[in-house]
Amino acid sequence: MKNILAAVTLAALFSVSACKKSETSGTSSATGNSKPDTFRTDSLAINDSVKIADSLTVQYAAKLLVFSSLHDKTLLDSIYFNRKGLKDFSQKGLKVYLEKDKNEYFDKLRKESKEYLSDIRFGEKWYTDTSMHLKSVNNDFMHIQYMWGSYEGGAHDNYGFSERVFDLKNNKKTELKDITTMPKSSLEALLMKNINKINSGTTDNKGQVNNSEMLLVEVIPATDNFYFDDKNLYFHYSPYEIAAFAAGDITIPVSWQELDKTLTPAFRERMKFK
Known part of the structure; x- marks a missing residue:
């Protein structure tokens, strides 16, 4: 008989916390064979929430990596493949993009949640959480893990992962x-x-x-x-x-x-x- 461990909630998995708006940025050096002085990453995060009704709060959280030492547009387009319409890959450009994406998400749920509010008897917290994580840089191959989680009503959260390896020598995504x-x-x-x-x-x-x-x-x-x-x-x-x-x-x-x-x-x- 199978013994299935209980699923961990996405709130814990992605460590989303705090309802007040906050923005933070950090700096980290890549690991592996690439030299820190020639390859450097920053991170940009945004976390905000709005109360749509007494019974519903909506939260938006996102974290992007910033690659100040990468300039090839084709490579950058591939790195930010899940960010449609993004053209400015600087930290300022990414911040503007996330603010716009956040506001569009809130507006979308304000409209879509109206038909569900009467069915919500207890306070619920809906959310979307997306993030990028630099896992390694070795032999000029860069591995980034993309994570997403969301809850907009229903039995449980949903979450998923995307793994991508980039060839920094040839400025492209590595294929099988x-x-x-x-x-x-x-x-x-x-x-x-x-x-x-x-x-x-x-x-x-x-x-x-x-x-x-x-x-x-x-x-x-x-x-x-x-x-x-x-x-x-x-x-x-x-x-x-x-x-x-x-x-x-x-x-x-x-x-x-x-x-x-x-x-x-x-x-x-x-x-x-x-």
């Missing part, structure tokens, strides 16, 4: 074809084989990882939602993407040994694989 020539069907077979290698919170009665018990698909797709380190290539799946919500998000590793003969020469050289 840049890494391996393995046929899609073979890679998908490996994903199914390795699904229980990383715990997502779903275990059997012996405490063993059992993600496969929650699968909603017969074939696990090899998507572009991946990242890698010196040990594995990882595919990250958000709730409902391949499994039930109770399984949480699932990460499946594929080792470099399993991909060895299919790795592209350029990638092998960049990663310093023998």
Whole structure:
């Protein structure tokens, strides 16, 4: 009998707090082989809320990374792929964008919530929370994780992840074809084989990882939602993407040994694989 850990609420997952408006910015240096004096990131965050009615408060939170040392427009467009209409990638431009996005979100929910207010008997807090996290910079590959969470009524929050790796040497997003020539069907077979290698919170009665018990698909797709380190290539799946919500998000590793003969020469050289 499966033992499924209780899902953590998104308020805790994304650490969204405080109802008063606040804006903060911080500075951090990239890790890995890139030098801090040539590659530097800042962060810009905004957190605000409005009370639409006695029974409903709406919160907006967002965090963006700012790359003052990156200037290639194609690369920056790809980094901010989920920010439609963004053209000014400076800290000032990103702040203006977030303020506009926040106001549009509040206006949207003011209109859409009217038909639901009579059904809300107890105070509810709806929200949207989006963020970018710089995970690593190694061998001129930059890994950014994008997270989102939201609640606008219903049984539970929704959340998801997007993993993107950027080739800073060639100013582009890294694609699977840049890494391996393995046929899609073979890679998908490996994903199914390795699904229980990383715990997502779903275990059997012996405490063993059992993600496969929650699968909603017969074939696990090899998507572009991946990242890698010196040990594995990882595919990250958000709730409902391949499994039930109770399984949480699932990460499946594929080792470099399993991909060895299919790795592209350029990638092998960049990663310093023998």
